[in-house]
Amino acid sequence: MLQQQLVNALSLGCVYALFALGFTLVFGVLGVINLSHGAVFTVGAYAALQLVTHLDLPLWAGLAAAAVVSGIVGVLIDVLVLKRLRKRNAPHLIPMIATIGLAISLNSAIQGIYGAANMRFPAGLVPDDAIQVAGLHMTVIELVIIFLSFALMAALMLIMKRTQLGRGLRAIAESPKAASLLGINVEGLFLLTSFAAAALGGVAGVLIGLYSNAVFPLMGQPMLHKGIAVIILGGMGDIRGAMIGGLFLGFAEVLSVAYIGSTMRDAVAFGLLFLILLVRPQGLFGKVLERKA
Numbered sequence: 001m002l003q004q005q006l007v008n009a010l011s012l013g014c015v016y017a018l019f020a021l022g023f024t025l026v027f028g029v030l031g032v033i034n035l036s037h038g039a040v041f042t043v044g045a046y047a048a049l050q051l052v053t054h055l056d057l058p059l060w061a062g063l064a065a066a067a068v069v070s071g072i073v074g075v076l077i078d079v080l081v082l083k084r085l086r087k088r089n090a091p092h093l094i095p096m097i098a099t100i101g102l103a104i105s106l107n108s109a110i111q112g113i114y115g116a117a118n119m120r121f122p123a124g125l126v127p128d129d130a131i132q133v134a135g136l137h138m139t140v141i142e143l144v145i146i147f148l149s150f151a152l153m154a155a156l157m158l159i160m161k162r163t164q165l166g167r168g169l170r171a172i173a174e175s176p177k178a179a180s181l182l183g184i185n186v187e188g189l190f191l192l193t194s195f196a197a198a199a200l201g202g203v204a205g206v207l208i209g210l211y212s213n214a215v216f217p218l219m220g221q222p223m224l225h226k227g228i229a230v231i232i233l234g235g236m237g238d239i240r241g242a243m244i245g246g247l248f249l250g251f252a253e254v255l256s257v258a259y260i261g262s263t264m265r266d267a268v269a270f271g272l273l274f275l276i277l278l279v280r281p282q283g284l285f286g287k288v289l290e291r292k293a
Contacts, residue, residue, distance in 0.1 A: 003136055005258045006251070011142040013250020014149035015211060019204040019223055020230035020242040021156060022197035028173050028237030029193040031092070036077060036099040037201050037227065038220030039106035044070035044202020045209040045219065046110060052125055059125055063148075066202035074198020075191055077102060082194070083187070103220075111217040119215045126210060145207050152200065153243055160239060169193065173237065233273050235283030244284060249273070 019041060026034045047069035048062030081098050127140045160166035171179040172186055180186045208223065209215040230249055234241020249269055256268035277283070 005254055007136055007138055007142065009251040009254035010247070011145045011211065011250075012254055013247035014146050015204055015207045015246075016223075016226055016230055016249050017243045017246025018149045018152060018200055018207070020227045020234070020246045021153060021239060022200035022204070023227045024231045024234070024237055024239060024242040025156075025193060025197040025200070027231065028239070029169050030078075030082065030190055031173075032082060032095045032099075033092075033228075034077070034082075034099050034197075035096055035224065036102040036106065037197070038224030039103040039110075040070050040073050040077075040198045040220070041201040041205040041208075041223055042110060042217065042220040043073050043106060043205070044199075045205035045215045046114065047202065048206040049119060049121060049209065049215050053122055059144075062121075062125075063203055063206055066206045067199035070202025070205070071195040071199035073106075074194040074201075077198075078191055078194035083190070086190075103224075107217050107220070114217070116217060120213055121210055121215070141210050145211060148203070148207070152203065153239075156196075156200075157239060165189075165192075229270065229273055231283075233276060233283055235285035238283070238285040241283055241285040 019037075023034065023037050026032055026037070044066035048066040051057055051065045052059065052062040077099070081102065082095055085095050085098065126144065129140055131138045131140075131143070160169065168179065168184045168189055171182065171184055172189055176186050204223075205220070208219070226249055230245035231237075231242055232245075233248065234243070234245035252269035252272050253265050257265050260268060
């Protein structure tokens with residue numbers, strides 16, 4: 001049933017969009033493609049899993065823990081690595097290589113601590129009840145994913161467009177040097193951006209762990225590839241593009257599985273993305289952001 005497949009695609013696309021939002025936020029403000037974002041995503045999933053498993057806490061506490069722990073990891077990455085590279089005016093390729101190394105280290109540490117086997121969130125953490133609306137079957141976890149993803153995306157858009165903080169971030173995205181001359185705390189906002197982006201990634205990690213019923217050390221690897229595809233499709237550094245791109249990828253994957261076959265899932269999704277970029281290389285929303293100073 002097409003309508004049911006669209007509901008399934010919406011929930012998956014929301015997770016992709018949430019993951020890509022953190023990715024594109026770092027690129028838009030810091031000008032860095034943070035390739036450790038997939039590993040931070042995994043850290044969030046494991047942080048929530050350990051909290052709800054060993055302390056028997058509810059899902060909302062696990063989501064909060066994932067956001068905080070992932071956000072702290074994001075700040076540490078910025079302070080220990082990215083900030084030092086900024087001070088040395090390192091070329092754009094250097095932070096990418098550095099964050100690849102960080103991702104490998106984080107993934108290896110997680111595997112060393114928890115092992116390589118799949119882990120699962122406790123049964124009953126999310127009710128198994130389903131809601132029937134106009135013939136559509138929606139589980140509680142799908143409703144949670146859709147609601148939470150859209151709420152976080154809307155909050156981020158509101159902050160960026162309507163608040164003093166958002167104006168400061170947009171000023172830094174245009175020119176960090178000019179923003180500093182205007183009295184904006186550039187380094188402070190860099191840290192805040194790193195925390196917020198990583199927190200979004202951590203929450204996405206929990207949601208995908210619940211959606212797929214599996215948490216494992218390399219779960220961030222395919223998400224990283226899809227996150228890169230999403231922000232390129234939507235337009236590098238564009239929040240609207242990350243949202244639309246994530247939803248597009250989710251719909252393409254689910255519909256290809258339903259009507260073509262699971263073995264063609266990635267081939268169809270990334271093939272469509274390739275065709276779109278042939279027509280519009282800069283992505284759906286504008287051109288690639290460039291540093292002016």
